[in-house]
Amino acid sequence: MKTSKVTPTDIILPILSALLALGAVFLFHACPAKEDGSFMSCHWAQETVFGLGCVMTVISGLHAGADSRRMKTGISLSMIPVEIYTALVPGCVVKLCAMKNMRCHTAMRPAVVIISILLLITSAVDIYIGSKREGGKNEADI
Amino acid sequence: MKLIFKNLIKRPGRTAALLLLSVFLAFSVFGGTMTVLSLRRGLESLEARLGADVIAVPDKAKNKLEDILLQGVPGYFYMDKENVEKIAQTEGVEAVSPQYFLASVSAGCCSVPVQIIGFEPSTDFSVQPWIKQSYGKELQNDEVVAGANINAEVGEHLRFYDQSVKVAAKLDKTGTELDNAVYTNADTLKDLLGAAVDKGLVVLAKNDPDKLVSSVLIKVKDGYSAEDVASDISVNIRHVSAVNTKNMVSGIARSLSGISDMTGLMIIAVWMLSLIVMAIAFSMIINERKREFAVLRVIGATRGRLAATVLGEAFFIGLIGGAIGVLAGALAVFPFSGLIEAKLGLPYLTPSFGASMGAAGAAVLSSVIAGPLTSALSAVRVSRMDTGLILREGN
Amino acid sequence: MILKAEGMSRRFFRKNGGANFFYAVQKTDFTLEAGKLCVIMGRSGSGKSTFLNMLAGLLEPSEGRVMLDNTDIYAMDDKSLSRMRNKNIGVIPQGQTALSSLTVLENVKLPYLLYNKPSEKIDKYAAELIETVGISTLGNSYPNELSGGENRRLAIARALLMQPGILLADEPTGDLDDENTKKVLELLKNAAQNGTAVLLVTHENDAANFADSLYKMDGGVLSQIK
Numbered sequence A: 001m002k003t004s005k006v007t008p009t010d011i012i013l014p015i016l017s018a019l020l021a022l023g024a025v026f027l028f029h030a031c032p033a034k035e036d037g038s039f040m041s042c043h044w045a046q047e048t049v050f051g052l053g054c055v056m057t058v059i060s061g062l063h064a065g066a067d068s069r070r071m072k073t074g075i076s077l078s079m080i081p082v083e084i085y086t087a088l089v090p091g092c093v094v095k096l097c098a099m100k101n102m103r104c105h106t107a108m109r110p111a112v113v114i115i116s117i118l119l120l121i122t123s124a125v126d127i128y129i130g131s132k133r134e135g136g137k138n139e140a141d142i
Numbered sequence B: 001m002k003l004i005f006k007n008l009i010k011r012p013g014r015t016a017a018l019l020l021l022s023v024f025l026a027f028s029v030f031g032g033t034m035t036v037l038s039l040r041r042g043l044e045s046l047e048a049r050l051g052a053d054v055i056a057v058p059d060k061a062k063n064k065l066e067d068i069l070l071q072g073v074p075g076y077f078y079m080d081k082e083n084v085e086k087i088a089q090t091e092g093v094e095a096v097s098p099q100y101f102l103a104s105v106s107a108g109c110c111s112v113p114v115q116i117i118g119f120e121p122s123t124d125f126s127v128q129p130w131i132k133q134s135y136g137k138e139l140q141n142d143e144v145v146a147g148a149n150i151n152a153e154v155g156e157h158l159r160f161y162d163q164s165v166k167v168a169a170k171l172d173k174t175g176t177e178l179d180n181a182v183y184t185n186a187d188t189l190k191d192l193l194g195a196a197v198d199k200g201l202v203v204l205a206k207n208d209p210d211k212l213v214s215s216v217l218i219k220v221k222d223g224y225s226a227e228d229v230a231s232d233i234s235v236n237i238r239h240v241s242a243v244n245t246k247n248m249v250s251g252i253a254r255s256l257s258g259i260s261d262m263t264g265l266m267i268i269a270v271w272m273l274s275l276i277v278m279a280i281a282f283s284m285i286i287n288e289r290k291r292e293f294a295v296l297r298v299i300g301a302t303r304g305r306l307a308a309t310v311l312g313e314a315f316f317i318g319l320i321g322g323a324i325g326v327l328a329g330a331l332a333v334f335p336f337s338g339l340i341e342a343k344l345g346l347p348y349l350t351p352s353f354g355a356s357m358g359a360a361g362a363a364v365l366s367s368v369i370a371g372p373l374t375s376a377l378s379a380v381r382v383s384r385m386d387t388g389l390i391l392r393e394g395n
Numbered sequence C: 001m002i003l004k005a006e007g008m009s010r011r012f013f014r015k016n017g018g019a020n021f022f023y024a025v026q027k028t029d030f031t032l033e034a035g036k037l038c039v040i041m042g043r044s045g046s047g048k049s050t051f052l053n054m055l056a057g058l059l060e061p062s063e064g065r066v067m068l069d070n071t072d073i074y075a076m077d078d079k080s081l082s083r084m085r086n087k088n089i090g091v092i093p094q095g096q097t098a099l100s101s102l103t104v105l106e107n108v109k110l111p112y113l114l115y116n117k118p119s120e121k122i123d124k125y126a127a128e129l130i131e132t133v134g135i136s137t138l139g140n141s142y143p144n145e146l147s148g149g150e151n152r153r154l155a156i157a158r159a160l161l162m163q164p165g166i167l168l169a170d171e172p173t174g175d176l177d178d179e180n181t182k183k184v185l186e187l188l189k190n191a192a193q194n195g196t197a198v199l200l201v202t203h204e205n206d207a208a209n210f211a212d213s214l215y216k217m218d219g220g221v222l223s224q225i226k
Helices: A008-027 A041-065 A069-088 A103-141 B002-010 B012-050 B062-071 B082-089 B186-198 B202-206 B226-236 B245-288 B290-298 B303-333 B337-344 B353-384 B387-393 C048-055 C078-088 C104-115 C120-132 C148-160 C178-193 C205-210
Strands: B054-058 B093-103 B115-119 B131-134 B143-146 B157-160 B163-171 B182-184 B215-220 B240-244 C003-013 C021-032 C037-041 C063-068 C089-092 C166-170 C197-202 C213-218 C221-224
Touching: A008 A041, A008 A069, A008 A103, A041 A069, A041 A103, A069 A103, A103 B337, B002 B012, B002 B303, B012 B245, B012 B303, B012 B337, B012 B353, B054 B062, B054 B226, B054 B245, B062 B240, B062 B245, B082 B093, B082 B215, B082 B240, B093 B186, B115 B186, B163 B186, B182 B186, B215 B226, B226 B240, B226 B245, B240 B245, B245 B290, B245 B303, B245 B353, B290 B303, B290 B387, B303 B353, B303 C078, B387 C048, C003 C048, C021 C048, C021 C063, C021 C197, C021 C221, C037 C048, C037 C178, C037 C205, C048 C166, C048 C197, C078 C089, C078 C104, C089 C148, C104 C120, C104 C148, C120 C148, C148 C166, C148 C178, C166 C178, C178 C197, C178 C205, C197 C205
Parallel strands: B115 B182, B143 B163, C037 C197, C037 C213, C089 C166, C166 C197
Antiparallel strands: B054 B215, B054 B240, B093 B115, B093 B215, B131 B163, B143 B182, B157 B163, C003 C021, C003 C063, C213 C221
16 A cells, blocks of 8 residues: 655645635625524525535545545545535525625625635646656556 | 756745745735725725715705715705706806615615615716616616616616616726615606505605705806805705715825825835845845855856846745735735725725736836845845855865 | 966954954965876865965965966956856865755756856766766765765866866865775876876875875975975
């Protein structure tokens, strides 16, 4: 059994995923509840992002723990659609508030989109690293 | 040339620390400049968007008008419609256009009330010039012109008091509270008012848009001063007071110049601080690398060459750090402009592409200049150093 | 090529006194001839490194001149002096002197690349040189992975790269074991036999056996033994 070398993406992926999950609740949360206690739709976008963030944290944890380079690449590939979907959650998948100067538009949406894109780039880099390592490594494996 | 890059790559810790400094420098220069530019543009657009030289409102409603226009607190107040005619006849008045204010209790999903403004499309000169995107048709009943912050595209529907209205046009972004308003014609407004009364807001019932107006926008003829016309109206027409819009925005202009000055000072302070830290860092690094430079002398490098190596390394650190800093700044300034606007509570409008590129260029330049500037002294010291003595020191 | 010192001396000011100075090297005449290995012996602090640095054009003498084939090298401007040193004088300084951000091979080629575009010819020659000095397997290693002896041999290969007429070596065998010392001395002897004027400054007695001419440096005074 060979343990493949730790790459920066092993660390960046879980950090960004956790940032997405925790940030959605604490940092760039959506609009607060209305006075009567009911939530606006952007709240559900926040919940969705939180859920997706948690899922991605777990998956990227598996990525960091995986001991074969091929498995890592596979996990990274599978994360890409999730990352794209996450970027689309505020605004496209779940409607946000009617006024663009509200928190869900000014804070949550840009933060979620940026983190998702950073995740996407990191996954792409990880896949690239994988494709490069694979070539050289196979010979060494034999 | 190759040596410069190898030096940078093979000393990742040192390079990263210096890079971080120049990233920080470019980031703060870019962020600060963009903030000031945005505020300036916000003020300009506020002045342009008010459109009128003078705004006439009922007595005692002056503060409320400022609340609506500058603070974004929806509200309403009314005066007799006859006043419009009287104002139009005042000397020096070129054009008048009345507006009727109504505040929604809640718009669709959201807890924030929206300012609804009824205007007369035929006399209007302050709303229609800013329509960004529309059907190209005249405003029909049950159609509205939406400010840029209303999250609805042309053709979509909004609900006020359970009455559905169609977005017929959208206005350009102003970066001011005017972005939060919805504009309608008189008939639509009457429908909305009726719906409000049906919903139990009986107080509104007496505010008949046929007999009342909230404000009158006034354009002043060339050759007359807005100040004089405003005081003329205030003195001569009972229960009406007129505001010179220039005076209204002057308060904002004052706080803006305050922020500009602060930001400018901050940028200079950050710049100076980074320069000092970088200069110290470079001179420490040079001390540590004395021997390396002595060896280069031994194998025949000129004094100029050594200086060029030091300056070159600093230049590339400045260039790369500057680029990263601006990129990071752009990621903060553009997507989060709404948040910055909300936090500052001032008109804030992201500058045009050209102006943004200018700010980016200035920021990169500031860090590119900082590199060689701070290493210049070290470069001179390196080129002046006595190789023989350093080689002796080594043992 | 002939390197000549004429009435050359160097004095240093003491740190704690204004007009208080001492001579590191007393007024000396000295000639280094092509094809000869000249050894200067002396304890550390005897002024021999100062002497060598002055000959290399790295430290201006307080008095006197250094002549390379009838040219006063300290009368040249920095540019021509640097260029001349690059071409004609190979110096092996004391201690670890490789640039740590370059590989062994890159270090060896550096003198050439300072003034010339990379060429296959120089790649080949540099490879030959590290073969000669016995570190051919380390071409792509970095200096911090090398032992003291290997580093010293790197410096020798680097000094030989431009095929200089003059070779000045400052304690090239310091901290080396007997075997490595012998190797280094043989390399220098070979260079001399190939027509280079070689000056070796050392405090070790082994070197005397290789010398064509032998000097002793004591308290800044140079005296010929052989």
